[in-house]
Amino acid sequence: MNKINKIKELNNILEKKYNEKLVLGNGSVDSKIVLVGEAPGKNEVIKGKPFVGAAGKYLNEFLDILEIDREDIYITNTVKYRPTKINKKTGNEINRTPNKDEIEEFKAYLFKEISIIDPKIIIPLGNVPFKTIIENNNLTIGKYHGKVLNKDIHNKKYTIYPLYHPAAVIYNRSIKKDYIRDLNNLKKIFIKQI
Ligand code: URA
Secondary structure: OOHHHHHHHHHHHHHHHOOOOOOOOEEOOOOOEEEEEOOOOHHHHHHOOOOOOHHHHHHHHHHHHHOOOHHHOEEEEOOOOOOEEEOOOOOOEEEOOOOHHHHHHHHHHHHHHHHHHOOOEEEEEOHHHHHHHHOOOOOOHHHHOOOOEEEEEOOEEEEEOOEOOHHHHHHOHHHHHHHHHHHHHHHHHOHHHO
């Protein structure tokens, strides 16, 4: 079975299991880079695609620096539905960080998804995908962003290059410099050899 069909098969399992709108992985199954976010937000659910809202703007910056097209990479999220809570003041539904159970529930799918795509580099964007992929809750993105790590997934060694989550860059301007430097290093270290 080719990669597209394997991903379709995996997605079918997820869609049968969850009775809500899922935002599944998107992009090229032949990509050498897999980007992993946290969970979709409102805009992602509306459009059915990861990273199309505010965080998507920073994703475009990512793609510009690396000089790659969005269609040529594969982008997915740790949790495939939008975790929400009610804002007590406004009564509106707002995003929340996925909890431990949700992350654990989706981890097996994420690892299967990664092993089907079989990229050269996995880029977790922020703490949730980073801790999930590295399977260590004590490591933080603040300490490990821009560092090259290795992790076995389904008996294969993958290079992990964690970056800050694009939304963190939006809300915390002071990390923007680090983020841009990490991206330029990523370009220097890897893109040439891919
Ligand atoms: N943030 C994420 O982590 N994923 C998305 O798809 C959008 C925003």
